[in-house]
Amino acid sequence: MDREGNMNFNSILSSINRKNILEICLIVLFSICLGLGFNLISKNRIPYIAQSKSELYAEKNIRRITVSEAKKRFDLNKSIFLDARDAEAYKKGTITGALNLPIGEFAIYYPQMERSLSKDANVVVFCSGVDCLSSYYLAVELIKMDYNNIELFEDGIDGWIKNGFLVEKK
């Protein structure tokens, strides 16, 4: 502020100089290094370059099912539905009877529900919709744990709701 109490905004704006720009670049570069480095050692690391969904599914040989197939499994009541989203999203609304196994906290949640998940059971995994990959990563983790009847419901909770099927809030 000057003596009359007026701000000289122009002079402040023009004070963004080369030093600031260099600092910004360094801060961003530092963050990039930290991010890339942390992802190398993190338990929840993800590939740096995301593959397309069809490539991912083909690579792991994961069976995908449509909304109507998921509904059939639901009506037969012989499959276990697993919601891969976090607990907060799960509580807001999920497929009726679905269990929550957030992929981000797999190591915490899985031991608690291991007993109720038979290795031979038909397990249907899902997340929010066609744009999410949490269900895929959950399917991969379960396959690693020797579950051999995993199916991925790609349309997820969005597709389920769009078709007017049963949803429950926790």
Add this chain to the structure above:
Amino acid sequence: MNLKWFLRLIDNKYTILIFRITLGLLFIYASVDKILYPTSFADSVSSYQVIPRPLLNIVAIIFPWCELVAGLFLLNGFKTRSSNIIIFLMLCLFNILIISVLARGLQIDCGCFSSGSDPIGIPKLLEDYGYLLLSLAIFFFDKGYFSLDSLF
């Protein structure tokens, strides 16, 4: 309340310190879940439908660290101006994204703090404008009170 009185209120070292701490803590808090659970954050980014799939993961890996580092720097008053500019630019980006989501009629969660917690709507847009104002106030009025910058 006239403008000069308002400017005097903002041009107070304690007010700006509170703004700096608020914005710094907010960005640190926002980054933690995203760093710990990159898959969920990648899903949130994906739901905006603006980034090509091959780039989703790299954005999900790097972006939260930019938030964390800029937030920590701002909180401690280290390279205050530069870290505040980064935060301002990120807030502008959020703003554009929120407007684009509203314009396209997408019904998605923000993923701003932890995934699945915050639906995008007008309140989220107003919240973002509020943070932008804090950032602008820091930019124009910060004089380095109680900051690491003032030590060097």
